[in-house]
Amino acid sequence: MRADRLVAVLLFLQSRGRVTAAEVAAELEVSERTARRDLEALATAGIPVYAQRGRGGGWALVGGARTDLTGLNAAEVRALFLVAGPSAAGPELRVALRKLVRALPAPLRPDAEAAARATVADGTDWTDTPLGAATQRAALQQAVLDGVQVRLGYARPGRTADERLVHPLGLADKAGVDYLVANTEAGLRTFRIGRVTSVRPTGDPVIRPEGFDLATAWRSLTGRMADRMRAATVLARAEAGAEPVLRGLLDGRLRILRTLPDGRLEIEVDGPSPEVVAAQLAGFGARVEILEPPRARERLARLAAELATLYGPPAPTSSLPPRAGSD
Template sequence: MRADRLVAALLFLQTRGRVTVAEVAAELEVSERTARRDLEALATAGIPVYSQRGRGGGWSLVGGARTDLTGLTAGEIRALFLVTGPSSATTPELRVALRKLVRALPATLRSGAEAASRAGVADGTDWSGSPDASASPYLDALRRAVLEQTQVRLGYTRPGRPPSERTVHPLGLAAKAGAWYLVAGTADGLRPFRLDRVTAVAPTGEPVVRPDGFDLSTAWRALAGRMEDRMLAATVRGRVEVSAEAVLEGLFGSRLRLGRTLADGWVEIEVDGPSAEVLAAQLAGLGARVEILEPPAARARLAALAAELAALYGPTRVLPGGVRESLRSETIP
């Protein structure tokens, strides 16, 4: 839009003091003819801009006039660049905008902003070297759909379910615990879609229908609350060796509650999770250092896991013909 270019041209003049038409054209990524018309438009609008011909000439603000279009304090500018400067999720458009903002800032604020942009680093892989699952290739496409208020045909997959497609109304994006989510309207109401499970995004050209009074922050809190309720739907109770407390705290965090210390030195525990079976599988790695007492479904899952592991890893002997036979007891203690 021309208004955006005029503002950018004014900030560029403010930063550089004197510029040529060619420099303005390169900065705004337009032709020199368009850049000249924009500079003339600023002068016509009453901005104190003038041109000087000849060697060393160019366009300047009369008397070094300045305008502060950012309205940002030094602390706000540092916070902005600290958050967005090193982010691997930062789009090319945002990186260009940040560079232009640095050039538009007064000299007293510019050094702080540049330092903040270098104060962090974003590594797009996990410790195994695999790409970050939250860095979805569809993030930019969904951002555009939200901003342009366009419905999309969304491909989506969930563990244990076949892939699906549906038309959704993109209303906003939210980030939580390192993962991005799309908040969208569907035939069944508002839904969150985790971006690392999105398999395709195709704009339909149809406008988004926003619910009356929709507020993204309020909607996200409600959706996140429902997801958290599902993640804490079950509780297992048991006891654990004192030496395993730190492991459990690292694994479950606030979902772990420690109880009283028993006569044998073990500690009572309660752990919340999405299901008793999932919790049993997570606790199985501690072996004999943890004992689940209830519910029965968790104990049954542990018994089944024990049988599977004993069958796979128990002692064996080699029979004639190379056949391996398990020597384990048929009864799992």
């Protein structure tokens, strides 16, 4: 612990230029006696720290000397490079991490380099690879940093793209999916970046809601979405073997109530509406039987009729000879 504290004292000296033992004690939450011992230990270790006595005195680095120490310990270095190693980063972050490696004390560099090689990130979704998503994300990120409004081309599933004026306030990552948080005429909204078709900055400044905080706004917006995703509950029976697939599809919206005598599971599934849940479960066929509400069962019956009409066998044609006409 003392080694970490000495590094903290050194960094505090670098940032403040001149400090008193009382200021060091307050910063590190230790006694003045401990702070004075730490300052003396730095000087004994060969760090160019000197004390100036009298009024206006204190401790300072000789000639404003600086060190390459970052204040990171070995565990912190490993964690940082595992999360954002060069193999997982964009060009700017790769450059920044290379600089950080050079700034680290020599004993910590091998750990950092090993951690950087230990992970790789692939942002490509197997099922959805929107062209230009990275370009749109970069443009939106720049608009957030510049604080300018943009005309956003946006295409919802099954609809043609339209354009709207938005005030970009921040970006959010939800389970690997990027979203833009923006102010609009209708209030704060989120836009999935994979659905953005164009970004045209207007040059006009963004209007931020008073007291806006991105983290707070994101929690509020996602909370509303979570409520909509659980507006309805469907009761069903499912084959036990279907449970892993159901969990993968429904995640936290699936609840196993009990195991029935015949081995099937009684389950509840939440969703935005009974009809939507029914459509999600339709692909399981007879492996999942919806019990209630009636709206969900009626939706499945309509789906079954539509599919039978579209894919069912053609109606048989009569093989009897035509009847002879009468005189």
